Amino acid sequence: MNIKKNIALSDSGYLFNxxxxxxxxxxPIGIEIIDLIKQGKSFGDISKNLLQKYNTxxxxxxxxxxxxxxxxxxxQLINDEExxx
Amino acid sequence: xxxxxxxxxxxxxxxAGMPGKFGMPTSLQPTTHIDGVAVxxxxxxxxxxxxxxxxxxxxxTFRKAQRAFSTRYPKVQFAWSYKTNYLSAICxxxxxxxxxxxxxxxxxxxxxxxxxxxxxxxxxxGPDKTxxxxxxxxxxxxxxxxxxxxxxxxxxxxxxxxxxxxxxAIRVNMDTGIQPMWDRFGFNFENGQxxxxxxxxxxxxxxxxVGLHTHIGTFMLSANAYGVAAGKLAELAIGLKQxxxxxxxxxxxxxxxxxxxxxxxxxxxxxxxxPTFDDYAEAISTALLNANFQQDHLPLLILETxxxxxxxxxxLLGTVISNKRLSQGKRTTIVDVGVNLxxxxxxxxHKVTPAQPFSQYSEETTVYGPLCMNxxxxxxxxxxxxxxxxxxxxxxxxxxxxxxxxxxxxxxxPKVVIIDMEGKTHVIRxxxxxxxxTSFERMPEYLRKFD
Numbered sequence: 001m002n003i004k005k006n007i008a009l010s011d012s013g014y015l016f017n018x019x020x021x022x023x024x025x026x027x028p029i030g031i032e033i034i035d036l037i038k039q040g041k042s043f044g045d046i047s048k049n050l051l052q053k054y055n056t057x058x059x060x061x062x063x064x065x066x067x068x069x070x071x072x073x074x075x076q077l078i079n080d081e082e083x084x085x
Numbered sequence: 086x087x088x089x090x091x092x093x094x095x096x097x098x099x100x101a102g103m104p105g106k107f108g109m110p111t112s113l114q115p116t117t118h119i120d121g122v123a124v125x126x127x128x129x130x131x132x133x134x135x136x137x138x139x140x141x142x143x144x145x146t147f148r149k150a151q152r153a154f155s156t157r158y159p160k161v162q163f164a165w166s167y168k169t170n171y172l173s174a175i176c177x178x179x180x181x182x183x184x185x186x187x188x189x190x191x192x193x194x195x196x197x198x199x200x201x202x203x204x205x206x207x208x209x210x211g212p213d214k215t216x217x218x219x220x221x222x223x224x225x226x227x228x229x230x231x232x233x234x235x236x237x238x239x240x241x242x243x244x245x246x247x248x249x250x251x252x253x254a255i256r257v258n259m260d261t262g263i264q265p266m267w268d269r270f271g272f273n274f275e276n277g278q279x280x281x282x283x284x285x286x287x288x289x290x291x292x293x294x295v296g297l298h299t300h301i302g303t304f305m306l307s308a309n310a311y312g313v314a315a316g317k318l319a320e321l322a323i324g325l326k327q328x329x330x331x332x333x334x335x336x337x338x339x340x341x342x343x344x345x346x347x348x349x350x351x352x353x354x355x356x357x358x359x360p361t362f363d364d365y366a367e368a369i370s371t372a373l374l375n376a377n378f379q380q381d382h383l384p385l386l387i388l389e390t391x392x393x394x395x396x397x398x399x400x401l402l403g404t405v406i407s408n409k410r411l412s413q414g415k416r417t418t419i420v421d422v423g424v425n426l427x428x429x430x431x432x433x434x435h436k437v438t439p440a441q442p443f444s445q446y447s448e449e450t451t452v453y454g455p456l457c458m459n460x461x462x463x464x465x466x467x468x469x470x471x472x473x474x475x476x477x478x479x480x481x482x483x484x485x486x487x488x489x490x491x492x493x494x495x496x497x498x499p500k501v502v503i504i505d506m507e508g509k510t511h512v513i514r515x516x517x518x519x520x521x522x523t524s525f526e527r528m529p530e531y532l533r534k535f536d
Contacts, residue, residue, distance in 0.1 A: 015096070023099040027446040027471070030094035056091035060473065064093040067410065071096045074414045 002079050003038050003072070017077060024075065029054070033068060037078075092471050093408075095446055113447070113470065116400075116438045116479040120504040124402055124440040124477055127502070132516065133404040133477070134422045136501040138484060140178055142398035144506070147182045150394060153362035157370035160385045164208050166340050167193040169391025169485045170399075174503055174513035176200055179394075187340075187389040191218040198225070208337065208389070210256065210298070212236075212270065219243055223251040230254045230298045230337070232271055237282060244291040254296030254337065255282045259317050261310035267302045274317050283321070287329045294331065296387070297321055300339030304348065304392070308360040311338060312368035319376030322384060337387035338369055344396035346433045346482045362393070392485040399484025401427060402440070405476045406455060416450040418472055422480060423454025423461050426498065428490040429483060430463050437463070440477035443470035456495050488514075493522060 008016045013031050015024040026034065029050070036046045047061055054061075072078045117124060120139050127135060147163070154161040164187040165179035171193060176186070177200060186197035189211030197207050204225025212232045214222070219236070220243055222229050231237050231253055240251060256271025257279045272278035286294050297318045301310055318336045325331045343359040351358070373386065403422035411417060424430050437452060447470050454461035463480070472478070491498055497517040502510045 025097045025099060025446070027092060027095045027444065029092055030096060033094050053089055054091040055088040060091070060093075067408075068094040068096065070410070071414065075096065075098065077096075 001037075002040070003034055004077055004079055007077055009034060015077070017075070020076065022075070024077075030068060033065065034072075091473070092444055092446070093473060095448055095471055097446070097448055113438055113468075115442050116440055116481075117442070119400055119479070121508045122504055122510060124479060127510065128402055128404065128477055130510075131500045131502055131512070133402060134426060134499045135402045136426075136483070136488060136499065136514075137400045137402060138175065138501065138503045138513070139398045139400075140503055140505050143175070143178050143395060143484075144182060146394050146397060147179065147184075150362040150388075150390060151182075153366040154370065154386065154388065157366050158373060158383075158386050160383060162335075162385055162387045164206075164337075164387055164389050165394075166389050166391030167196065168489055169340075170395050170488050171196055172488055172501060172513055173200060174511070175395065175488075185387075191215060191221075194218060194222065194227075205252075208387070210300070210389075216243065220247060223247055223249050226252060228252050228254060228295065230256050230271075230296075231282065231286075232256050234282070237285060241289055241291055250291060250293050252295045253286065253292045254294070254298045254333075254335075255279060255286070256298045256300065257318060257321065259299065259301070259314060261301050261313040261317075263302060263305070263307055263310045265302075267300065270300050271298070274321070279321060280324075283325060287325075287331065294325070294333060296333050296335040296337055296384075298337040298339060298387075300389075301341060303341045304343045305341045306343055306358060306360065308364040308368040310368075311365055312372040314338065315369045315372035316376065319373055319378065323377050332382060333384055335385040335387050336373065337389065340389040340391050342390045342393035344392045344482060344485060346396060346429070346435065349432055349434055359393075395484035396482045397484065399482065399487070401480040401483045401487070403478050403480065405472045405474055405478065407474055408472065411451075416448050417453055418450045418469065419453045419455065420463065420478055421455050422463060422478075423456045423496065424463070425454070425456060425461075425494040425496065426487065426491050427454075427463065427480060427483060428487055428492075429485070433482075434464065434467075435483065436481040437467060437469065438479050438481065439470055439472060440479050446471055458495075493517060497522070 006018050013026040015026050050061055119137055120141055127137060164185040165176055167186060167188045185206040186202045187208045188194045188197055194209060204227045207227040209222045209227050210230045214236060216239055219240060223243060229251055257274050258268040258271050259274035260266055272282045286292050299314050299318055301314050315338060322333050325333060342365055345355040345359055347355040401422055403420045406419040406421055409417045447468050449466060450469050451465055452463040452467060454463055488501060500512055500516045501514040503513050504510050
């Protein structure tokens with residue numbers, strides 16, 4: 001699973017999908033997660049990274065991470081070779 | 086190193102449709118404090134959900150209404166509509182401001198007496214007054230507003246039994262040009278029912294006809310309808326003077342003034358379209374002053390406004406239970422405030438704000454209550470910042486009808502507190518407990534045991 005290569009994401013969180021022409025807004029933590037996914041990090045690495053930085057707990061982060069991933073999937077922003085990842 | 090405030094990741098699709106003709110700004114401010122008291126502290130101390138009433142807002146709203154009418158008409162009297170909110174502390178704030186009591190049942194009547202309201206300052210409306218209720222009101226010299234002929238005949242019988250001459254008014258319904266026309270209360274003006282009732286009262290000579298009353302509707306967005314109604318009641322009053330040389334003492338315009346809430350299906354928010362007290366006062370006062378009353382014999386103007394006086398003073402605090410997604414990915418937020426507490430969510434798009442600071446990111450969500458019932462929807466579609474489990478919300482303008490029409494259903498009803506003029510909080514109704522509900526139940530002996 002990775003973010004589709006042609007997806008453009010600006011530093012301010014403007015995301016553009018040239019295949020569909022759709023635009024999105026991503027908040028700062030969403031940008032961080034997308035960047036970490038692009039770097040090929042696993043959920044374990046991403047979770048560790050974010051828990052060090054943000055004031056939240058593991059369960060909340062896990063729930064929100066997979067919800068975010070689902071939204072990326074629903075909006076066809078990720079390549080899903082491994083569907084159950 | 087101090088950790089950063091967590092906000093859940095969000096992805097929001099930008100949709101460039103046609104802007105709505107009535108497009109509203111979506112800027113939202115958090116409601117961290119009510120009258121200087123922190124929402125978080127209120128919930129920590131009294132629990133969630135929690136109803137909060139602002140005494141400051143009640144008094145200032147009342148004074149605004151009083152000023153709107155008394156600067157236009159010389160004799161004005163407000164009567165607090167008990168059914169709108171009959172918590173004793175709330176009633177007494179209005180009584181301290183000079184309001185009489187307007188009640189619509191024996192229960193409400195007794196409550197007004199318990200509060201110490203003098204009998205002659207209680208207006209008794211409503212279609213269901215028992216013989217016992219009527220007898221009590223007659224002996225206390227209260228103002229009985231007759232709703233139908235059966236009630237009129239019961240009163241006539243009671244005057245002989247009790248040997249008192251009660252003070253009465255009739256309730257008059259009429260066409261004021263608005264739909265739906267409320268014609269279920271009282272006697273109709275246009276078809277002559279009102280005159281039939283007045284003739285009967287005058288000819289029996291067993292009652293003191295002191296007033297005329299109308300209740301033309303609820304959440305009335307047209308102030309002019311009140312002008313029409315006041316004109317028709319004035320016409321009856323002047324007719325009584327001509328026909329029987331009898332002067333009534335007051336004209337009671339009932340309630341129905343709109344609050345600043347936004348009705349479902351209405352494009353513009355209540356703040357923009359609800360008439361102000363000045364609009365209502367102008368319409369009513371102008372109609373009465375233009376009628377052919379002698380200037381030194383103007384009737385007292387009574388107003389039974391409820392909703393517009395208390396709605397804005399009430400807030401309902403709640404807590405986020407969970408964020409979920411529906412099958413198509415639609416965001417939903419479950420909070421601990423249900424329609425069992427917030428009856429008015431069936432007809433208002435209540436304003437909901439978070440009680441803690443948030444970023445500029447927001448999302449469309451449906452706000453559900455905690456009940457295991459499909460109808461438990463607080464807001465079908467609302468743009469809210471990214472709320473987390475445990476975050477607090479404030480539902481605004483809930484002072485009218487919710488604390489009387491709420492029901493004990495699935496969950497127990499919470500505490501109600503008032504914030505006084507000095508910013509101190511007082512519990513004015515305790516939360517229910519298991520005991521408060523089960524103590525009313527009785528178990529037949531044969532049902533006590535099971536395997």
